[in-house]
């Protein structure tokens with residue numbers, strides 16, 4: 001048996017950045033084109049094409065059974081119209097894989113849904129450790145004024161199904177209404 005050598009990475013808890021990640025993924029508004037509910041606001045903001053979030057992948061885990069991926073996501077504060085900056089959202093390609101999300105900094109929501117359209121929203125503040133069960137799609141949004149940062153740990157074999165969300169959307173969206181975040185039904189959900 002050949003053993004892999006144990007290792008560690010350094011995570012700055014406040015900023016949520018790994019100082020030596022294997023990978024950083026940067027997502028701009030153009031990477032989420034068509035996912036926001038207000039097309040006019042989206043088109044206007046696309047002129048600047050801001051960075052919405054970055055994913056610090058601590059370890060490029062082999063995508064096979066037994067290994068774990070771990071990362072932090074930093075979602076910047078901002079809105080497209082009234083809708084808060086958010087992640088693309090995905091089901092795991094291997095739907096039977098769950099995931100753990102722990103909020104490190106800032107404030108936001110973790111929206112989850114099943115393929116039948118059942119939705120669950122968890123308010124994320126530092127210390128909230130949320131469980132994404134198997135088969136639930138997940139998307140996060142920053143509803144605060146500061147960066148929203150969370151740590152995720154997941155089976156490395158989980159993979160990503162972005163296509164279903166791109167096609168059907170999420171059943172709920174999170175909008176700012178009278179200065180407060182509200183989870184509301186998505187009129188564009190199919």
Ligand code: S6P
Nearest residue numbers: 055071073087088089090152154
């Ligand atoms: C991976 C995990 C997170 C997300 C990240 C960005 O299973 O759920 O690391 O990849 O928060 O979200 P998305 O939807 O753009 O991959």
Ligand code: ZN
Nearest residue numbers: 092099138154
């Ligand atoms: Zn995931």
